[in-house]
Amino acid sequence: MLETDIGIKLENPFILASGILDENGYTVKRVLESGAGAAVTKSIGSSERRGFEPPVIYSDYNYTINAIGLSNPGIEDYGNEIKIALQAGKPVIGSIFAQTPEEFAGLARKMEGYGAYAIELNLSCPHVNGYGMEVGSDPELVSAIVSEVKSKVNIPVYAKLSPNTSDMMKQANAASKCDGYVLINTIKAMKIDINARMPVLSNIYGGLSGRSVKPVGIRYVYEVKKETGKNVIGVGGINTLEDVLEYIMAGASAVQIGSAVSSRGIALFSDLSLELEKYMEMNSISRVKDLVGVAIR
């Protein structure tokens, strides 16, 4: 009943978002075993990267701002983590970040070799110079990255785009050779402590996620689905079933959840599955697909 298809088949539409609980293979395995339909890994680059010094996160009831700084062990050491995660028997999606099409393609091939079911291109991290959003805001580069990666791997490739540029459709069109869009990444933001009279994050700027960003995510999912008709994976501020339904009705075939794991714990994946199933039964809906994009006008 909850099955969905985003180029890979998922037993339910709930995916662990990149950057949350997905650095260590054992954690990914535990999240998948607790009910997530799939998990995206932390964004992995070509070499080991320490990331920023704490504070790297500031969190409130309504929002989280993070600047972890793309810390990761490097692609060579990540195969073992994916191997552990895959023991759960569910899809693991490899998130990668790089600067050039060739570097992206090399990482994607490694991920495919490690057993990743799909690739998520991080074209949108808002807080690290030279990566993410800076790469993703150049349409020609985005187009070249997607083409190069698509030509080198046989698994689906998703483009995770940024809400920080003025024209989302320009990015989406540039990435049109991808198998689906992941919308949205975090929004560049900051927090100042009034007593210390200082920015809280060591990097000053971070990426805003959590409840506050949901309306922005809904808008972009709606817009991109309406314009392209391609698979969209919605992400940003999902806490409750109502949030999930909004994203699906806006056009998302699956959703990713990140910040809410902190408040609801990893049980939220199975809780949301039960709630969605109940909603579908009550409304005589037999497939998630029948709800996707129903609000599009």
Added chain:
Amino acid sequence: MRYFTVSKNIREAENVNTLEFYDSINIIPGQFIMAWVPGVNQIPLSFSSTGSPKSITVKVYGDASAKIAGMKKGDRIFYEGPYGNGFNNIAGKKLVIGAGSGIAPLIPLIDDDTTGIISGKTAGDIILASKFNPDHLIIATDDGTAGRRGFATEAMREIDIESFDMIYACGPEVMLKAVFDYMKNRDVKCQFSLERSMKCGIGICDSCSINGFQVCHDGPVFTLEQLREMDEFGRTKLTYSGKRVFF
């Protein structure tokens, strides 16, 4: 962020200070804060007193801990938290085992009947010994400069550990693993407070994880039974970048 205002700074050892403050915050022994030194860093610190006054005991490892250790009356300790599950503090006969500054979060658990084992590399690492009844305290140092020569596990051999209702241990994971191995086949109840690389404190960044559990959020306190199921314990961990390394 919230803050505590320091009321007193007590020097415990050459590089260890206890900072006292009065605050109504509710803290379970074993919980910790992410203490922020603006412009420097943010580090996890646990409470060496949860009553009144409350206190944290900090050992100098880097710039942030040095700044905090040097704070004066009236200075502010900015923080997020308290975080973590804390110890289940039982009434009964207790044994606490702490290595180095790992003894600090165990202090709120002790009463007159509590036995303590404090271990360290050398005499300078032994802190907070005065909090114990001297008749119920064993000190062990690697080099024999204080107490008995040897590790905490050697001190454990001198007592009947099965006679305690609960054992609490805190310190570096290698030390905890040795204590765990000594106890795992005995009829004892034990709670271990783990130390791993923490960044977020709220259970989402995954840098402090052990077998899929977050030390900052699901722990830092885990029972003997829980650790039995964790094959990462004392074997592998993630570095600050997320790279898996062996102990």
